[in-house]
Amino acid sequence: MKIMTISTLALVSGSALAGVSTPNVWGPMEHIMLTFDNGEVHAHVGTDASSPIEMHRFAGEVYDGAASVLNDTYYSSQYGWLADGFISLELDEYMWIEHVSSTAGLNVYEGGLRMMREMHTYDAIQGTAGSDDAWNWGGTMVHNWYSADALGAYEATYRVFVGDASGNAYSQYTSDLVTLNFNAVPAPSVLGMLAMGGLVASRRKRGDA
Template sequence: MRTAIALLTVAAAPAMADPSLGGPMSHLLVSVFQQQVFLSFESPSMSTVVMQEGDGFVGDASVLNGTGYNAQFGWLANGFISIPPGSGVFVREIVGSPWLSVYSEFGFDPILGTAGSDPVWQWNGTMTHNWYATQVHGHHEVTYEVFVGDAGGNPLPGWTPGEITLAFDYGRERPVLGTDGSIDLGAWGASTRPAPAAGPLAALAIGGLVGTRRRR
């Protein structure tokens, strides 16, 4: 009887949900033609996504707890990418909201300058949905430069980079006004809406990219 009770107790324990993308995938198409990087949204109407509440995650995903998060944006090769041997495709922020954090798709490592990480991130050529998170309600944007670089992540001479801007909305309830009448983003409280059910992440290998060094 004691054994049966123990088994029932374990079975009744709620399973922790994995974080979901937050909605349909919004692919950031990357192509390289005549030594120039071109970037575009597969679905232009999805250049802005809505962040969902993160709570109850365990392990590496716990970095999303207490934040609004989203992973709909996914880097995707738009055809075969041909670059010089030993080079790679890299991403770095040009300008963006100081309240956005970015974590790697598999492992939730801070990237792109988050928590003191390398401000330059190497894309490996597969479909990659990194995690974006913030504790500040409102509208957030970040503009990235994508370039072909050497093994050290330095832009190759003669290659032209591309740019793309990602936008996020994270609730807008109860804005707090500062003494000058502007919105005090630091005092804008978080809501407590539950996170949606988990959804799958996808990864698709694309030929043509040569791996260089691993960046985090």
């Protein structure tokens, strides 16, 4: 029994030293509910400037591959775009979510279902890193990744509209604006706590020697 415990601990600290391959997911999903009825687009979110989504940084964690865009950033995937009921579009109609304005330093990377985060593209979207402001939303639940390099409050406003395949809005339909709010806050990281534990252990060893 004792040997089992020791080997489990060794595995945990081994993976911590090697870094974490996928970004963390925490907190409940916060959905931006989208509807398209009678030619009108509506977007609704339950947060505002007084109830922002927190972005956390996990110091020392290193994410593999495309997810490495989140390395050393404060980030969150709590916000997700979601259809509120059934959205019916013609073959030549697409829903677009276009970046209108945002706090300098806020970045957005393409996600998907949170549990599928190993499969996300992490492509820069919605104006991040010179990408197109308009991003085609495919109709399924999509939790994009929002990140920032520095602590503080951020916000981003998007226009949701129905347009053609190239993102040209159809003028016969109305669009809607929605603002997402973030707060990048300091948070204790799991790796940091493990590293502190390791530091204490190695000090003890040195003290014993």
